[in-house]
Structure formats: C-alpha cells, structure tokens
Amino acid sequence: MTDTNSLPALPDRLCVNPRSPHYVEEVFQQDIGITVNGKERFDVDEYCISEGWVKVAAGKALDRRGNPLLVKVKGTIEAFYK
Numbered sequence: 226m227t228d229t230n231s232l233p234a235l236p237d238r239l240c241v242n243p244r245s246p247h248y249v250e251e252v253f254q255q256d257i258g259i260t261v262n263g264k265e266r267f268d269v270d271e272y273c274i275s276e277g278w279v280k281v282a283a284g285k286a287l288d289r290r291g292n293p294l295l296v297k298v299k300g301t302i303e304a305f306y307k
Contacts, residue, residue, distance in 0.1 A: 235304045240271040242292075247271065256307040262300040270295055274302045 233251045240247040259269045261279055270293070271280040279302060282293040 232306055235306070237275050238271070238273040239304070242270070245271070258305050258307050260301075260303045260305075261298060272302055272304060274304060277302055 232255055233249070235252060235257065236247070236249055238247045239249060239252060241253070242248060243250075259266050259272055259279060261269075266279065266281065268281045269279045270282060272278070278297050278299045280295040280297055283296045284294075286294040288294055
C-alpha cells in the first residue's frame with residue numbers, strides 16, 4: 226500500500242484518453258479504482274463524481290475514428306488509489 230498523502234488529489238472528472246482535456250498524467254502513475262453503486266468497475270473510460278456517471282465501452286463497437294463507443298452509467302461514484 227502506498228502513502229496517499231504524497232499522491233495528487235483525484236479530480237472530480239477524469240478520463241483515460243490522453244487527448245481529452247480531463248486527462249491528468251500524474252494521477253495515472255498510480256493504480257486507481259472506481260466504484261459504481263458500491264461495486265468496483267475495471268472498464269471505466271471516464272468518470273465524473275459530482276454529476277454521478279461513468280463512461281464504459283459498449284462492447285466491441287467502434288465509432289468512425291476507431292475509438293470505442295461509450296455508454297454512460299449513472300449512480301454513486303467513488304474514486305480511490307489502490
């Protein structure tokens with residue numbers, strides 16, 4: 226387990242895509258976990274704690290640029306360092 230005092234604070238909104246304005250590289254240097262309605266999810270692409278949603282890939286479907294299609298799942302969101 227790591228010391229959470231030296232880690233950067235988790236932002237309210239975070240995305241794993243480096244082209245997104247909500248991407249924060251310092252956060253991804255550690256493992257983070259996301260829980261939705263009390264259950265940990267491992268397939269989260271983007272989350273927003275204040276609005277209460279996460280975006281996850283919708284199967285193997287891709288958009289015209291080759292990115293996965295995302296579905297918004299709403300609920301109680303918690304983000305934490307592992």
